[in-house]
Amino acid sequence: MSEDSFTIGGRILTSRLFTGTGKYGDDGVIPAVCEASGSEVITVALRRVDLESTTGNVMDCIPEHMQLLPNTSGARNADEAVRIARLARAMGCGDWIKIEVISDNRYLLPDGYETVRATEILAKEGFTVLPYVNADLYVAKALVDAGAAAVMPLGAPIGTNRGLKTREMVRILIEEIDLPIVVDAGIGRPSEACEAMEMGADAVLVNTAIATAGDPVSMARAFGRAVKAGREAYLAGPGAKHVLADASSPLTGFLGGAA
Amino acid sequence: MIVTINGKAAELDEPLTIHALLELKEIAPQAVVVERNGDIVPGEQFGEVRLNDGDHLEVLRFVGGG
Numbered sequence: 087m088s089e090d091s092f093t094i095g096g097r098i099l100t101s102r103l104f105t106g107t108g109k110y111g112d113d114g115v116i117p118a119v120c121e122a123s124g125s126e127v128i129t130v131a132l133r134r135v136d137l138e139s140t141t142g143n144v145m146d147c148i149p150e151h152m153q154l155l156p157n158t159s160g161a162r163n164a165d166e167a168v169r170i171a172r173l174a175r176a177m178g179c180g181d182w183i184k185i186e187v188i189s190d191n192r193y194l195l196p197d198g199y200e201t202v203r204a205t206e207i208l209a210k211e212g213f214t215v216l217p218y219v220n221a222d223l224y225v226a227k228a229l230v231d232a233g234a235a236a237v238m239p240l241g242a243p244i245g246t247n248r249g250l251k252t253r254e255m256v257r258i259l260i261e262e263i264d265l266p267i268v269v270d271a272g273i274g275r276p277s278e279a280c281e282a283m284e285m286g287a288d289a290v291l292v293n294t295a296i297a298t299a300g301d302p303v304s305m306a307r308a309f310g311r312a313v314k315a316g317r318e319a320y321l322a323g324p325g326a327k328h329v330l331a332d333a334s335s336p337l338t339g340f341l342g343g344a345a
Numbered sequence: 346m347i348v349t350i351n352g353k354a355a356e357l358d359e360p361l362t363i364h365a366l367l368e369l370k371e372i373a374p375q376a377v378v379v380e381r382n383g384d385i386v387p388g389e390q391f392g393e394v395r396l397n398d399g400d401h402l403e404v405l406r407f408v409g410g411g
Contacts, residue, residue: 131410293411
């Protein structure tokens with residue numbers, strides 16, 4: 087298969103697995119996770135420095151070639167997301183930003199209206215905006231108009247490992263939205279990542295499922311392979327489904343039958 | 346003078362620069378982003394911007410997240 091790449095914000099990506107840096111028992115495993123997964127895009131969050139204690143710097147664990155995707159987690163409305171995005175850009179690590187606007191603490195579901203508003207402001211400021219949203223066609227359309235660089239619908243609520251619960255709505259986004267679709271949140275198993283890719287998603291973002299696995303490096307490798315397999319299957323064009331059996335072997339020329 | 350750093354009041358003996366404050370707290374300047382009274386202070390200005398009584402500082406950095 088010739089090189090199968092896609093582009094976000096002018097950057098050509100060959101890996102379709104985005105990874106996160108949250109929840110690792112030991113951040114020291116992150117470089118090995120990056121290598122095993124083959125991922126080229128990695129998320130980070132922005133938080134207050136603890137002035138009372140010195141802790142390790144997650145940035146020391148992120149390989150240099152990777153595209154950093156800071157998120158706006160902690161933002162409860164568009165204004166807070168914009169503020170966090172500007173601070174993240176001031177860190178000098180590029181202009182990619184994952185918009186995450188959440189005011190619901192139980193299911194951590196993203197607020198579509200505020201997300202669109204933040205996207206509009208930040209896209210005008212030259213950010214490469216990747217908004218995390220519900221798998222909602224109208225929100226996705228508004229994000230296209232707002233200048234988003236991709237749309238990141240959730241598979242299931244953040245950190246639940248429950249899989250592609252939004253399957254049908256994600257399928258519609260893939261069909262109708264002319265931007266890269268990156269399934270983000272909820273994917274818990276490589277098979278679920280594979281399924282999203284088989285459906286035609288452009289990429290998936292996985293954090294919890296890798297970070298909380300018994301062996302994060304092996305799980306990262308498994309996700310990397312599953313995403314490739316799913317992509318290859320999508321490009322190959324899966325065969326049609328039937329309700330009734332459709333014999334794979336010829337139904338003529340049986341032994342002992344009439345010629 | 347009193348400045349508020351990440352929501353907590355701190356007493357400073359003299360009007361430090363942001364760079365000097367970070368050094369005092371043993372924080373690598375290149376690893377953080379600083380907002381002073383709601384405005385981002387560019388890293389190259391850490392050595393020039395002197396804190397005033399009543400300033401509100403936010404000192405942030407990247408941490409693990411998804």
